[in-house]
Amino acid sequence: MEDTHIINLFLERSEDAIRQVEVKYEKFCFKIAWNILYNTEDSEECVNDTWLITWNKILPKTPTKLAAFLGKITRNLALDNFRKKNASRRADTHMMDICGEVEKLENTIKDYVEEDIKKKEILNREQVL
Numbered sequence: 721m722e723d724t725h726i727i728n729l730f731l732e733r734s735e736d737a738i739r740q741v742e743v744k745y746e747k748f749c750f751k752i753a754w755n756i757l758y759n760t761e762d763s764e765e766c767v768n769d770t771w772l773i774t775w776n777k778i779l780p781k782t783p784t785k786l787a788a789f790l791g792k793i794t795r796n797l798a799l800d801n802f803r804k805k806n807a808s809r810r811a812d813t814h815m816m817d818i819c820g821e822v823e824k825l826e827n828t829i830k831d832y833v834e835e836d837i838k839k840k841e842i843l844n845r846e847q848v849l
Contacts, residue, residue: 723786730778738771741790748787749794756798762805766797773797 721740729737749770753763770793783789 727778727782727786730775731782738775741771741774741786745787745790749790752791752794753798756795756802762801763798766794766801769797770794 721744726737726740726744729740746767749767750763753766754760757763757766770790773793774790777793778789781789
């Protein structure tokens with residue numbers, strides 16, 4: 721089916737528009753999502769979300785190139801998904817860095833305190849003698 725006909729179905733708010741765009745562009749959109757996420761379930765979710773966003777955005781925007789319009793939506797959804805999944809990893813890495821720094825600080829303070837105690841003991845012994 722031609723893109724102009726699919727766009728007209730969207731403009732008419734026909735549910736057949738979703739079926740037609742899915743038949744024609746599902747593999748295309750899935751490939752875009754897959755190349756970013758490398759996860760089947762997340763890629764399928766992005767593709768399904770692409771149809772919903774297309775349904776909601778097509779009226780004010782009416783694209784001239786449907787493939788580019790769908791591809792951009794899919795790419796943005798996949799990138800958002802990727803960022804969300806990797807944000808937690810960055811936080812964990814950051815926390816590990818902080819824990820490592822705290823441990824170094826604890827060791828430094830412990831060494832300093834032990835050295836200070838030894839100095840005081842030596843001074844106390846010298847005063848006794």
